Amino acid sequence: MNHRIEFSHNGGPDVLRWVECPVPAPGPGELLIHQRAIGLNFVDTYVRSGLYPVAALPACLGSEAAGTVQALGAGVEGYAVGDRVAYADGPPGAYAELRTLPARHALRLPDAIDFETAAALLLKGLTVQYLLQRTYRPRRDEIVLWYAAAGGVGLLACQWAQALGVRLIGVVGSDAKAAQARAAGAWATVVWPRENLPARVRELSQGAMVKVVYDSVGRDSFETSLDCLAPFGLLVSFGNASGPVTGVDLGILARKGSLYVTRPTLHTHVATRAGLEQGAAALFAQIASGALHAHIGQRWPLAEAAAAHRALEARQTTGASLLLP
Structure with a gap:
């Protein structure tokens, strides 16, 4: 049986x-x-x-x-x-x-x-591959922001980013998870919501903010993520851990700097x-x-x-x- x-x-x-x-x-x-x-x-x-x-x-x-x-x-x-x-x-x-x-x-x-x-x-690695190499390809030494950096996908992202020479700021929920993310290759970590995430990103980027945010949290982090982006930056929303983002006024993208948002899936990238x-x-x-x-x-x-x-x-x-x- x-x-x-x-x-x-x-x-x-x-x-x-x-x-x-x-x-x-x-x-x-x-x-x-x-x-x-x-x-x-x-x-x-x-x-x-x-x-x-x-x-x-x-x-x-x-x-x-x-x-x-x-x-x-x-x-x-x-x-x-x-x-x-x-x-x-x-x-x-x-x-x-x-x-x-x-x-x-x-x-x-x-x-x-x-x-x-x-x-x-396999699933997590294929996810990180399309996010870092197909959705947005960060350059060597570029700073990116990644949520849930001590999770299954996040720890792989820390390792892969380090291999690419990309400086990944990992968003985590505790000091213990911050240590895990750094051990895996995160360039820096922010314990959120204990720390003010946009303020820390501004500090770490010397005021430039980031061109891309990889956000798997969803509803609870949407506006915070937008506040971490430089003008013309891209929010890559690839998860809904806190619930889906709904009822968005697209004007917020204009007000916060002519921003872009995408919602990619692994399924689309491996459909062929x-x-x-x-x-x-x-x-x-x-x-x-x-x-x-x-x-x-x-x-x-x-x-x-x-x-x-x-x-x-x-x-x-x-x-x-x-x-x-």
Whole structure:
């Protein structure tokens, strides 16, 4: 038999249930994957809560995992039973011991990358790759501002920015998280909201402010982020940890300096196989060079996914979090 985490209605972590289910058969173009490590991501809480609707209920969560190919569907080429693979996009369903996945979403793992590292780094690393190399490409020595710098995405951003010679100011919620961000490569940190963020950015930038803010907080940080930007600066809003930004008067962008705002997603950047392989090649190269390391702060049994969601939403996690079948 097989087990998975599913929910039959939207709500808090308590809606998640550990259920027994049949082993799925791979359809045409699909792989059956025996999952070895599953990535826990904040987007999973958006799906569970209903902020990101699913097509039908009950549903299974999760879009990132690593494991081995156990069976091939008709027409699958380029994969074999036993191949080590990982994925970070495609239909939800990663919170399971065994699951089917369209083969076009799977990536073969280099021998040097183990399952836990892949599940900890793939989605977050692809996210950092598109943010730093596609959405906005900061120059060497340029100062950028990054929220949640001690989180799973944030710690990778600190490492990648350091490798690029970019000076990253990490926004964090505590002194302990500030220390973690600095250890990962942040050039400076600001403990917010304890410290006045725009004032600290002005001080650190010698009055110039920054040309780009990477904001995963959303509603609670929107205007603060705008206040940290130089004229013609770009706010990259890539998350909604405090809730979505709604009801915005676009005139605020004019008043604060002819600013720009974008709301990119990983899904758009990996929607084509070429886009996925481009991002993965850049990520795997950074891992191989030693520039990126997985900081796995928490591991939970898959059956305890509800507890993992509680910790994630309570900001009690650091680095990457894994669910282990």
